[in-house]
Amino acid sequence: MCSFNGTILRMLSIQSISRHMYHPRNIVSIFLILSSLSFTGCVRHQINTFERWCEQIQGTDLKSKYGFGPLFFLKYDEQSVSQDFVDYFNQQYVELAEGKFEQMVWHHERHLHLMNTSMINKTKTDDLIQAIEIGIEQYYENNLIPSDQCFYSAIVNLFDQVTIHTAESGGSGLWYETTVIPTKELEEES
Structure with a gap:
C-alpha cells in the first residue's frame, strides 16, 4: 500500500x-x-x-x-545517476585512450572532471572545450540533436561545472592546463 x-x-x-x-x-x-x-x-x-x-x-x-x-x-x-553517468563515460574515454589511463572522468559532488585526451588522439585541446561549451549552450536553446540530449541534459542538471584537465607536451616539456566551464545558464545583467 x-x-x-x-x-x-x-x-x-x-x-x-x-x-x-x-x-x-x-x-x-x-x-x-x-x-x-x-x-x-x-x-x-x-x-x-x-x-x-x-x-x-x-x-x-x-x-x-x-x-x-x-x-x-x-x-x-x-547521486546514483551522477555516479552511473561518470562510470559509463569513464569507460568510454578509457577505451578511447586505448587503456593508457584508468580514470579519465570523475566527479566530486556536483563538479564533473574530464581528462582531455588530446595528447593521445591528436586532437586540439580547444576542440573538446568548445564542443562542451557549445553543447551546454545548445541545451539551453533547446537546439540539440537527439543523440546529444541525454549527455548534455545530464551535464547541466547533475553538475554545476565541468573542469577539463589537459596535459600537453611542447618544447619545454609536459605542462598541464585546467579549464572550468559553468553548466548553469548565466543570468543577463540588467
Missing part, C-alpha cells in the same frame, strides 16, 4: 467521518475508496541509472513501460 493513504484519510475531516460514519452509504463509499487504493496500488519508478535518465529525457512513456497502477510517481536519485 502506498504511503499516501494516510494523507487521504487526513484530508477527510475526522468530524465529518465520525458524524456520518454510521450511515451505510458512507461506510460503503469509504470502504470502496480505501480498497481501490489498496488493490490498484501505486508505482514508484526510481530513476537511478544513466540509462533510465536517458529514457526519461528522450521522451519514453515511463508510465506505460513501468507503471501498472493508476498512480505513477517518479523518484530521482541524482
